Amino acid sequence: MMGWLGLMLAMALAACATPAIQPTLTPPAAFTGPSLEDRALVMDDGASLPLARWAPSDGAEPWAVLIALHGMNDSRASFRLAGPWWAERGIETWAIDQRGFGQAPGRGIWAGEARMTEDVRTAVLIARARYPRATIAVVGESMGGSVAVAAFGSDRSPQADRVILLAPGVWGWSAQGPLNSSALWVAARMAGPRAVEAPEWAIRDHPASDNRVELFRNGRDPNSIIATRFDTLYGLVDLMQSASVRLGRIQAPTLLLYGASDNVVEKGPMRRALEQAGDRPGFRTGYYPDGWHILDRDLQAETMYRDVEAWLRDADAPLPSGAGEVLPELRRGG
16 A cells, blocks of 8 residues: 555656756847846846945946845845945945846746856956956855855856855755755745745744844845745755755955854855864855844944955954854854
8 A cells, every 4th residue: 555655646746847947048139138237137048137226426436336136125225225235335236136036037936056146257257358457256145145246156157356145045955854845845845936935934033033023124125025835935945955055165355244143054065064164264254243144234334344354455463343153153152
């Protein structure tokens, strides 16, 4: 009897759909290549990614340019507080809606790691062409940090000078546990397009920031996604698995920042990812005792802004905040 049940289950699973990703785009016939537009970056396949841009107000050429990658279900607006602050210090920020999010193509549908990392490479090339004398850096928050790690830890690293990771998502398959992994594997194949909201208790008991005003604003932003497809969640965990194993492969100077109250990317997965990454020249971390998950919108966000500016100017100098290294704090149970 159990043999027949097992066979029937195997046949049912075999018939399930593969988790969906966005289809490959073909550039239009008149396409002339990637470009910077007033409110968008045009990618190598012709896709237009909405852009929020904060430039120095005095009209001077920036000494640094940040390609900013938002987190899961967020949009370019996630850098609306950080961008103006950095602009006052001569740093220009380009925050894009990544595919599947905000107003970018394929809203709600996972774009796939290959496409998302290629967009990072393309954005960096556009920024380099626009500002050849500036320091070009990629800053990724949460899922955006996962995308950055996957790109810079690959064998085709973007041609940027620096990488900044704000609580990067490293909660991949190896950290999910067998129950979570199995449930998501099945859900992504049997109910992939179905979208579900996070339960109210999870939002209440696990806030992403101590800045409740910003959380309220973000939750009512029409560009934010509230209900997430199962196959998109599957793609996210795949991406975070890549990030968890590639963190130590990044060659560019890297700054990773993490908050003690982060209950989205929890301490266990972050500790394991850092231990697996090991030590290497140019890899710095900063631990904020008062920090939460979305560090660029916390009540103490200006502390992070200042550390990023200082590190971009001198990657070897102490951080102004005095933030200690992350891994020793996590090992102490901080």
